[in-house]
Amino acid sequence: MALRTEELILNMGPQHPSTHGVLRLIVTLDGENIVDAQPDIGYLHSSVEKMMEARTYLQNIALVDRGMDYLTAMSNEEVWVLAVERLAKIEVPERAKSIRTIMLELQRISSHLIWWGTFGIDLGAFTAFLWAMRERERIMDLFEASTGGRLHHVYFRIGGVNEDLPEGWTDRVAEFCDYFLARLPEYDDLITGNPIFQARTKGVGVLPLSTAIAMGASGPVARASGLSYDVRKAHPYEVYDRVSFDIPVRTAGDCFARYEVRMEEMRQSVRIIRQCLEHLPAGEIRSKVQVALKVPKGEVYARTESPRGDLGIYLVGDGSDKPYRVKIRAPAFSNLYALTEMMKGWKVADVIAILGSIDIVLSDVDR
Amino acid sequence: MSWEIAEKLRARFPEVELFPRPGEGEHHEAPPSPPTPPAPPAPPAPKRPAHEAPPAFLTPGVVVPRERLLEICGVLATDAEFGLRYLSFVSAIDRPEAGQLEVLYHLYSFETKDELALKVRVSREHPSVPSVTSVWDGANWHERETYDLFGIVFDGHPNLRRIMMTDDWIGHPLRKDYVYQDPPWLVEAARQRQRDIEGLGLGERA
Amino acid sequence: MSTDPKAIPRSTVMPLDRALEVIDALPGGGAVLTKVEDVLNWGRAASVWPLTFGLACCAIEMMQFMATRFDADRVGIIPRGTPRQADCIIVAGRATIKIAPIVRRLWEQMPEPKYVVSMGSCATCGGPFYYDNYSILKGIDQVIPVDVYVPGCPPRPEALYEGFLKLQEKIRKEPFLRRRIAAAAQAGS
Numbered sequence: 001m002a003l004r005t006e007e008l009i010l011n012m013g014p015q016h017p018s019t020h021g022v023l024r025l026i027v028t029l030d031g032e033n034i035v036d037a038q039p040d041i042g043y044l045h046s047s048v049e050k051m052m053e054a055r056t057y058l059q060n061i062a063l064v065d066r067g068m069d070y071l072t073a074m075s076n077e078e079v080w081v082l083a084v085e086r087l088a089k090i091e092v093p094e095r096a097k098s099i100r101t102i103m104l105e106l107q108r109i110s111s112h113l114i115w116w117g118t119f120g121i122d123l124g125a126f127t128a129f130l131w132a133m134r135e136r137e138r139i140m141d142l143f144e145a146s147t148g149g150r151l152h153h154v155y156f157r158i159g160g161v162n163e164d165l166p167e168g169w170t171d172r173v174a175e176f177c178d179y180f181l182a183r184l185p186e187y188d189d190l191i192t193g194n195p196i197f198q199a200r201t202k203g204v205g206v207l208p209l210s211t212a213i214a215m216g217a218s219g220p221v222a223r224a225s226g227l228s229y230d231v232r233k234a235h236p237y238e239v240y241d242r243v244s245f246d247i248p249v250r251t252a253g254d255c256f257a258r259y260e261v262r263m264e265e266m267r268q269s270v271r272i273i274r275q276c277l278e279h280l281p282a283g284e285i286r287s288k289v290q291v292a293l294k295v296p297k298g299e300v301y302a303r304t305e306s307p308r309g310d311l312g313i314y315l316v317g318d319g320s321d322k323p324y325r326v327k328i329r330a331p332a333f334s335n336l337y338a339l340t341e342m343m344k345g346w347k348v349a350d351v352i353a354i355l356g357s358i359d360i361v362l363s364d365v366d367r
Numbered sequence: 368m369s370w371e372i373a374e375k376l377r378a379r380f381p382e383v384e385l386f387p388r389p390g391e392g393e394h395h396e397a398p399p400s401p402p403t404p405p406a407p408p409a410p411p412a413p414k415r416p417a418h419e420a421p422p423a424f425l426t427p428g429v430v431v432p433r434e435r436l437l438e439i440c441g442v443l444a445t446d447a448e449f450g451l452r453y454l455s456f457v458s459a460i461d462r463p464e465a466g467q468l469e470v471l472y473h474l475y476s477f478e479t480k481d482e483l484a485l486k487v488r489v490s491r492e493h494p495s496v497p498s499v500t501s502v503w504d505g506a507n508w509h510e511r512e513t514y515d516l517f518g519i520v521f522d523g524h525p526n527l528r529r530i531m532m533t534d535d536w537i538g539h540p541l542r543k544d545y546v547y548q549d550p551p552w553l554v555e556a557a558r559q560r561q562r563d564i565e566g567l568g569l570g571e572r573a
Numbered sequence: 574m575s576t577d578p579k580a581i582p583r584s585t586v587m588p589l590d591r592a593l594e595v596i597d598a599l600p601g602g603g604a605v606l607t608k609v610e611d612v613l614n615w616g617r618a619a620s621v622w623p624l625t626f627g628l629a630c631c632a633i634e635m636m637q638f639m640a641t642r643f644d645a646d647r648v649g650i651i652p653r654g655t656p657r658q659a660d661c662i663i664v665a666g667r668a669t670i671k672i673a674p675i676v677r678r679l680w681e682q683m684p685e686p687k688y689v690v691s692m693g694s695c696a697t698c699g700g701p702f703y704y705d706n707y708s709i710l711k712g713i714d715q716v717i718p719v720d721v722y723v724p725g726c727p728p729r730p731e732a733l734y735e736g737f738l739k740l741q742e743k744i745r746k747e748p749f750l751r752r753r754i755a756a757a758a759q760a761g762s
């Protein structure tokens with residue numbers, strides 16, 4: 001016998017401890033079941049694309065750090081310099097490529113650590129947050145020593161990187177890799193194997209593969225649904241074609257699969273860093289590029305794999321020293337759209353678990 | 368990154384127009400990567416400053432007439448010959464000198480790793496294109512964003528509202544001729560704050 | 574500040590405020606009041622509970638400030654998730670025009686006495702997003718009053734510490750009770 005019930009509309013955010021920034025979710029509930037969940041975004045729209053049109057190619061490096069996904073500043077720098085280098089046909093020295101790869105992977109670890117910590121808080125485990133931040137501080141120290149910044153580095157340059165690595169830095173990174181690998185089993189003990197955690201994530205928020213592709217999901221979210229696609233493998237940039245690493249793929253498509261994919265990615269990142277450290281070539285770190293670089297007319301789409309997925313920039317140059325138009329393809333924007341599909345049919349208590357598992361950064365969604 | 372897919376599309380729909388190919392009249396050597404298809408040997412061009420060179424389109428792409436967009440997209444997404452199942456983004460480029468807006472789509476195929484940019488040219492006054500949400504569900508928010516920032520109307524979109532700016536925002540900010548103005552309520556709020564703190568000493572507050 | 578207790582209508586004044594008023598009028602009472610105030614302020618300064626309102630990049634440094642190594646707990650700073658339990662709001666990051674009314678509303682929902690820490694150049698003045706921009710608020714002080722500005726992009730956790738120490742200094746010096754009397758007097762008249 002079906003009982004007629006009334007629907008309830010629940011508003012979450014923009015100020016909510018678990019929405020990872022200023023996201024507003026409008027959830028329609030039938031009893032405890034979610035009928036519909038509509039994200040309301042734009043609370044952090046910072047007009048980056050407009051501002052980039054008014055800044056030179058070099059100045060924009062500082063802007064993409066802040067305006068795009070702020071957890072992974074160097075991935076943004078990477079996709080920006082990659083687009084400019086392709087259009088202006090600038091070569092990057094080998095050493096710079098290796099350094100960039102190390103930085104990108106360190107950044108990936110630090111970003112995944114934040115996700116791991118906050119996901120822990122979302123599900124009621126505060127210790128996870130403290131542990132993640134502890135490890136992240138070490139990465140911050142490494143960044144500070146080499147780039148000078150903790151969060152916003154402005155380290156990559158068109159045609160290379162800003163400065164060479166300080167003395168002893170590579171040893172410190174190697175030391176960190178050992179330290180970090182030893183921590184990962186502890187994480188598994190604390191969270192992964194935890195029955196409460198498993199009960200709240202296994203089988204929850206399933207995103208089927210076909211839906212994931214149709215909705216434009218990418219990165220760990222798509223890989224957890226069974227899409228074996230990683231830009232680092234499919235269209236290698238920097239030195240990704242010369243290092244060996246695996247792409248973790250799961251087929252379950254639930255929160256736990258997304259969790260597993262990211263945990264495994266951290267291990268793979270350590271693997272990549274170690275290989276880069278081993279084969280770090282000597283030599284130049286930057287090729288000669290004018291400060292007021294004039295980029296030829298043309299259009300190019302550059303893409304990279306940021307910790308959140310397929311991050312791309314469509315750059316339109318008009319021959320002057322400023323870009324004519326920049327379109328940022330933000331992975332979290334599409335991943336968040338897929339959330340509407342993931343939420344349907346789950347209980348209201350699962351909202352936070354599902355939202356935490358797709359790892360959004362509002363600055364990436366809104367730009 | 369091959370132009371084959373664009374040529375295949377032209378073979379099927381002769382009305383599409385390819386982007387100018389790289390390697391035509393360039394003074395630079397083509398980069399080793401991304402590999403470009405062997406271009407017909409061009410006569411050595413005289414050396415010119417970079418910004419005067421003809422535009423180089425490094426991403427394969429086609430310009431599609433507005434009327435055929437939906438049909439072509441349907442073929443691109445479902446036909447096994449193309450298999451472009453993944454829509455990276457929808458956006459636009461403003462070209463005020465031509466009085467046009469270029470709606471830009473970027474498609475990708477996981478099987479062949481081919482990519483294709485798609486452009487539709489519309490007038491700036493009353494821009495509208497058919498919505499591709501029926502082909503790629505993921506276009507939904509991207510089209511809303513393009514509508515919000517450029518004012519392009521996507522016919523047949525299920526929920527075409529502003530997404531980034533507030534609903535009562537005036538104008539479309541990413542257009543080249545947009546001029547920013549503080550919304551009236553903000554001007555009023557800031558003035559009110561000014562009145563509140565008038566006459567207060569250092570360290571005091573209203 | 575009114576010194577005549579009779580000028581305040583009884584019905585609108587809370588008993589505590591009335592008692593304070595009387596003490597202040599006694600010979601030497603002012604000094605006692607000041608001492609009481611010192612004790613109260615000492616307690617208030619040592620337990621500033623901020624509402625965490627992470628808007629953008631600065632929020633990450635704020636998280637770091639509250640987590641391992643920097644550990645804000647040891648100076649009595651415990652983050653709260655709701656404005657009703659908070660003494661102070663950290664506006665960490667750039668605020669858009671779209672979110673400005675919400676910041677204002679959150680601030681209004683906090684009980685008095687309340688303070689505002691503006692963290693980062695963006696919250697202070699628009700920072701790197703000042704020029705050519707159409708959506709960022711150029712300074713959070715256009716909508717709410719700010720007590721402490723912490724500069725930086727992003728400010729290091731140490732800088733936020735400094736900001737909070739400054740806020741505590743400010744709280745310690747505040748004529749808290751006297752202000753309450755004045756407010757009561759104003760409400761009564």
Ligand code: SF4
Nearest residue numbers: 630666693694695726
């Ligand atoms: S001040 Fe800098 S770090 Fe802070 S929100 Fe603004 S851009 Fe981000």
